[in-house]
Amino acid sequence: MQKKTRKERLIWLDIMITLLTLELMSYFYYGIRSVFLAGICVVTGFVAELVSLRFMKRSFTADDLTCTSDALILALMFPAVMDYHISVIAVLFAILVAKNLFGGRLNMIFSPAAAAFVFVLTSWDGQLLQYTEPHVKTGLFETPTNLVRSASYVFDHTGTFDHSDFEVLLGNFSGPAGAVSILLLVVAAIVLMMRRSISAGAFLGTIFGTGLFAVVTPMVSSRADSLKYSLVTNMVLFSAIYIVSDLRIAPKRDYYAFFYGLFIGVISYVLVLTGAKENAIVIVSVLFTPIALGFRHLEKKIDTAEQEHSEVDAGEAAVTAAGEEAASHE
Amino acid sequence: MFLINDLIALLAANLILSQALGTSTIFIAAGSRKNLVATAGVITIFTTVGSAAAYLIDLVLQPSISDLRLLFYTMVIGVLYAALLVAVYKFGSRWFEELRRYIHVSAFNCAVMGTLFTINKRASMDGTVFNLGGYVTAGFEAGIGFIIAALILTAAYRKLNSSKVPASFRGFPAMLVYLGIISMAVYSLK
Amino acid sequence: MNDRKKAMFGGVLGDNIVLSGLMVISPVIICGDTLKNAVALIYAFSAITFLSVLISSFVPKKLPYTVKVIIYALISALVYIPVKLAAQEFYPESIERIGIYYPLLAVNSLIVFQTEAKFFRMKKTDMIISLISCIVGFDIVMLITGFLRELFAYGTINSRIVDVNTLIGGLSQPFGGFIFLGLMCGVYRFIRGLVSNNNNVRSDADVSDK
Numbered sequence: 243m244q245k246k247t248r249k250e251r252l253i254w255l256d257i258m259i260t261l262l263t264l265e266l267m268s269y270f271y272y273g274i275r276s277v278f279l280a281g282i283c284v285v286t287g288f289v290a291e292l293v294s295l296r297f298m299k300r301s302f303t304a305d306d307l308t309c310t311s312d313a314l315i316l317a318l319m320f321p322a323v324m325d326y327h328i329s330v331i332a333v334l335f336a337i338l339v340a341k342n343l344f345g346g347r348l349n350m351i352f353s354p355a356a357a358a359f360v361f362v363l364t365s366w367d368g369q370l371l372q373y374t375e376p377h378v379k380t381g382l383f384e385t386p387t388n389l390v391r392s393a394s395y396v397f398d399h400t401g402t403f404d405h406s407d408f409e410v411l412l413g414n415f416s417g418p419a420g421a422v423s424i425l426l427l428v429v430a431a432i433v434l435m436m437r438r439s440i441s442a443g444a445f446l447g448t449i450f451g452t453g454l455f456a457v458v459t460p461m462v463s464s465r466a467d468s469l470k471y472s473l474v475t476n477m478v479l480f481s482a483i484y485i486v487s488d489l490r491i492a493p494k495r496d497y498y499a500f501f502y503g504l505f506i507g508v509i510s511y512v513l514v515l516t517g518a519k520e521n522a523i524v525i526v527s528v529l530f531t532p533i534a535l536g537f538r539h540l541e542k543k544i545d546t547a548e549q550e551h552s553e554v555d556a557g558e559a560a561v562t563a564a565g566e567e568a569a570s571h572e
Numbered sequence: 573m574f575l576i577n578d579l580i581a582l583l584a585a586n587l588i589l590s591q592a593l594g595t596s597t598i599f600i601a602a603g604s605r606k607n608l609v610a611t612a613g614v615i616t617i618f619t620t621v622g623s624a625a626a627y628l629i630d631l632v633l634q635p636s637i638s639d640l641r642l643l644f645y646t647m648v649i650g651v652l653y654a655a656l657l658v659a660v661y662k663f664g665s666r667w668f669e670e671l672r673r674y675i676h677v678s679a680f681n682c683a684v685m686g687t688l689f690t691i692n693k694r695a696s697m698d699g700t701v702f703n704l705g706g707y708v709t710a711g712f713e714a715g716i717g718f719i720i721a722a723l724i725l726t727a728a729y730r731k732l733n734s735s736k737v738p739a740s741f742r743g744f745p746a747m748l749v750y751l752g753i754i755s756m757a758v759y760s761l762k
Numbered sequence: 763m764n765d766r767k768k769a770m771f772g773g774v775l776g777d778n779i780v781l782s783g784l785m786v787i788s789p790v791i792i793c794g795d796t797l798k799n800a801v802a803l804i805y806a807f808s809a810i811t812f813l814s815v816l817i818s819s820f821v822p823k824k825l826p827y828t829v830k831v832i833i834y835a836l837i838s839a840l841v842y843i844p845v846k847l848a849a850q851e852f853y854p855e856s857i858e859r860i861g862i863y864y865p866l867l868a869v870n871s872l873i874v875f876q877t878e879a880k881f882f883r884m885k886k887t888d889m890i891i892s893l894i895s896c897i898v899g900f901d902i903v904m905l906i907t908g909f910l911r912e913l914f915a916y917g918t919i920n921s922r923i924v925d926v927n928t929l930i931g932g933l934s935q936p937f938g939g940f941i942f943l944g945l946m947c948g949v950y951r952f953i954r955g956l957v958s959n960n961n962n963v964r965s966d967a968d969v970s971d972k
Contacts, residue, residue: 298738327928339941343749343948345736351728357753364760365932512576519761528757529583532727539730590936592791596784596871639843642865646839650832657828676828680835680874682788682866689862738948740955744784745947752940759937 250305250347253489256439260430261314261484264420267413272322273379276419280317282326283333287313290337298346308347308490309337315355315484318420319477319524320362321373323386328366332358350490352531356481359524371395371520373416392417394475398518401462403471410474421480431483440487443499448482448523449473450500451507461515476514481523482507493537502537506530580761587683587714588721589755591690594683598718599747602725610671612722614656614678616715619687621652623711626688627704630695645688646680653679687714724754773896779872780903780943781950786870789863790907791939797920800908802849802856804901807867809845814838814873815881815893827878835874842868872896903946911942 268276291309295302313333320329336358344351362370372389380386393415397403405415413423421427434440453469460468473479486492486503493499510523519525587593594615601611625648633641656675661668678684691710695702701710725747731737732746741749779785786807793799818834825833842865849857849864857864876896881889912918915933917926932938 325928331928331930339749339945340753343738343741343945344731344746345734345738349731349734349736351731351750352753357756360753360757360760361932364756364935364937365930509576513580513761516577517761522761525757525760528753529761531754532724535727535731539727592788592936592939593866595787595791599784639846642842642868643836643839646835646869650835653832654828676831676875680831680869680871682869685866685869686788686862689865693862740952741944741948745944745951748940748944748947752937752944755937755940756932756935759935 250308253439254305254308254311256434256437257311257484258314260426260434261311261318261420263426263430264318264423265314267423267426268318268322268419271376271413272374272419275380275382276322278382279320279322279324279326279329279419280314283313283317283329284310286330286333287337290334291342294338294342295346298342300346305347309341312336312341312354315420316358319355319359319418319480320370321389322419323374323380323389325366325369328362328369332362335361347490351535352528353485353488353491356485356524356527359521360528363521363525373418375416376414390416392520393422394477395518395520397461397471397475398514398520403467403475407470410470417475418477418480421477424474424479427479427483431479434483434487439489440483441489441492441494441496441499441503442487443496444487444492444503445482447500447503447505448478448486448507449503451504452478452482452511453507455508455511455515459515472511472514476510476523477521478507478510478523481521481527485524485527491531491534493534494541498537498541502530502534505533580758582713582717583720583758584762585713586717586721586758587687587690588718588751589758591686593686593690594681594718595748595751597677597681597683598722598725599744600677601718601722602729602747605726607674608719608722608726610674611678612715612719614671614674615681615683615718616712617656618649618652618678618681618684619711619714619718620708621711622649622684622688623691623707623714624704625652626691626711627702627707630692630702641689641692645685649679649684683714683718687711690714721751725751773892773894773899774902775899776954778899778903778950779876779896780900781947783876784947785872785876786867786900787943789860789867790904791943792936793860793863794904794907794911794939795915795934796912796918797905797908798853799856799859800904802853802860803863803867804904805853806845806849806864807870807900807904808897809848810838810841810868811870811873811897812893813841813845814868815877816890817841818873818877819882819886819889823882830878831874834877835869838868838873907939907942907946911938 265277265280287309291306292302295306313336316332316336317329336354340352340357341347341350341354371392373392374380374386374388375390378388393403393405394417409415411425413426415422431440431445435442435445452472456469456472457465461472462468482503486506493502506523506526510526513519513522513526584590588595588598597611597615601608626645629641629644629648633644653675657672660671660675664671687710691701691707694710695706700706728750732750733743737746773779777783780787780790789803789807793803814834814837817837821830821833846857846864881893884892909919911933912920913924913926914930915938917924917929930938933942
């Protein structure tokens with residue numbers, strides 16, 4: 243039997259709280275610039291949603307605030323010093339093209355943040371994959387200098403990860419603003435799963451798939467290190483929570499969602515291992531959209547069949563009860 | 573593991589996702605399971621058999637008269653088109669009325685013609701492909717690629733034609749954008 | 763009279779072959795990334811389609827459908843040869859860039875299928891006008907696509923640099939073509955819907971005035 247679905251606005255609230263804590267951490271490392279970037283993304287997302295709902299002749303409700311969480315997810319996937327123009331274009335792409343063009347939150351096909359990230363990756367990969375080191379604070383309108391490649395890139399290409407476990411947990415290594423604070427992400431995952439604000443099946447499937455292959459075909463000589471670093475690099479944890487386990491996209495039933503997440507985890511790990519593809523999980527999650535849609539279609543058919551079956555059973559039970567009553571009267 | 577890489581390579585070389593060939597036909601194919609099986613099957617026959625014939629043409633055709641290539645390819649597809657219709661009429665007359673529209677749609681199609689020219693271009697750059705086996709394999713792979721792209725579109729077909737999609741974008745415009753985003757993801761893997 | 767006018771001139775706006783009929787979209791998506799490519803394609807498409815359909819109109823109507831389709835395709839393949847030779851004089855670089863999409867223009871569905879479905883059911887003069895309007899419709903779409911994609915992808919107009927703040931590299935790629943054309947189709951439908959609503963309101967008003 244299907245679990246009762248929570249209202250979208252409550253799920254949005256949970257996700258926003260976790261995203262804001264990640265943003266706070268980002269502010270700690272990168273200063274006011276990252277907050278300003280997030281602010282621009284959120285405002286752009288909100289305005290874009292408002293305008294497009296007006297065009298679609300729909301009223302803006304609290305459930306439509308999911309546009310702000312999508313925009314914030316995207317902002318946290320960017321470097322803290324991302325160009326503002328590119329960020330605005332990316333958010334507009336996410337909300338207008340990847341989401342509302344297909345009917346908005348009532349007819350979700352792609353994860354807006356994932357689709358927009360891939361769009362930025364294919365159009366501005368130079369700006370997207372260059373970061374400032376943690377604790378380097380750039381002014382609001384200052385041109386960033388001394389940009390470096392992410393720790394994930396270095397790990398993918400050289401197999402080395404020169405950061406202590408403590409640094410890893412606190413996110414003290416170069417990478418996307420919100421995707422490096424591992425401890426916060428783990429806590430967020432647990433909280434969101436417990437509150438059923440993300441798909442537990444999809445999340446666990448992704449982690450299991452990545453972890454299993456990281457142990458079976460390790461990227462480095464030590465299997466333990468391979469497991470550890472595969473999960474903390476390449477936005478695996480962040481994407482597993484906010485993109486793969488998005489309740490609007492992932493299959494509803496946990497066992498389907500588990501396999502959906504498992505295959506995404508496995509394939510993205512293989513792409514990182516064989517092709518050193520940074521942040522492959524985001525790309526793979528977009529490619530797996532038809533599979534997610536297929537699962538949802540299957541679930542709908544199962545639900546319809548179950549409903550028809552229960553109606554038939556109820557009808558038969560009513561007939562049997564009426565028959566027994568008639569017999570007892572006689 | 574390398575199967576995954578092969579699959580990615582197949583997607584990257586996909587007719588529709590990377591070359592936009594046969595896009596209009598795929599919209600017909602995605603409409604229903606029957607359309608999908610019939611259209612994809614017929615296109616695969618055309619690309620596979622057509623590529624074998626294209627090999628023979630390319631073997632004989634001199635570079636100085638390479639502009640005649642289109643004419644010879646058209647003749648080959650024309651013969652194949654007529655032959656397929658006759659074969660279906662003779663051996664499957666029960667399904668002839670149903671199948672013939674798929675044959676009409678698939679014959680002189682960008683997907684089929686484009687495959688022949690693509691294989692020719694590939695063979696001129698890479699001599700190892702310039703043999704009958706190479707041509708037929710490439711033609712067959714193109715057909716498989718069409719099937720994969722059609723399946724990708726079929727998965728989202730209902731959603732793309734849903735009443736929740738704004739009327740201006742419902743149907744073909746939404747399908748184009750959907751294919752574009754999938755194509756974008758495939759491109760980013762290259 | 764109005765229906766006749768619609769049938770003849772619909773190809774430009776009302777029933778555009780690319781935006782409405784979704785025909786000949788591969789060259790628009792793949793090759794419509796610069797104005798130069800667009801102009802080369804416009805020349806090829808216009809010349810091949812016009813000449814092929816005109817010549818094909820003399821094919822006897824009594825022949826079986828399949829035979830006629832094959833003959834139309836062969837005629838356009840023959841027309842392609844002199845058109846390409848002429849294009850090599852005017853657009854040698856574009857032909858190389860356009861590659862396989864040049865010969866593919868010769869087997870576009872407008873020539874192969876629309877001739878039977880639409881053009882050959884009209885009178886000769888009407889057919890020529892309708893054909894020209896369809897060709898002009900394609901040309902307009904090609905020009906707009908080439909212009910906008912070149913401007914925002916490369917920051918140039920006809921290879922001349924223009925001051926564009928942020929370039930979107932993805933627009934020059936096939937996926938950019940897909941998304942751009944999809945958006946263009948949607949906007950076209952929206953405008954067409956507005957125009958037809960306006961016309962309905964005006965005609966209703968005319969009726970009520972009486």
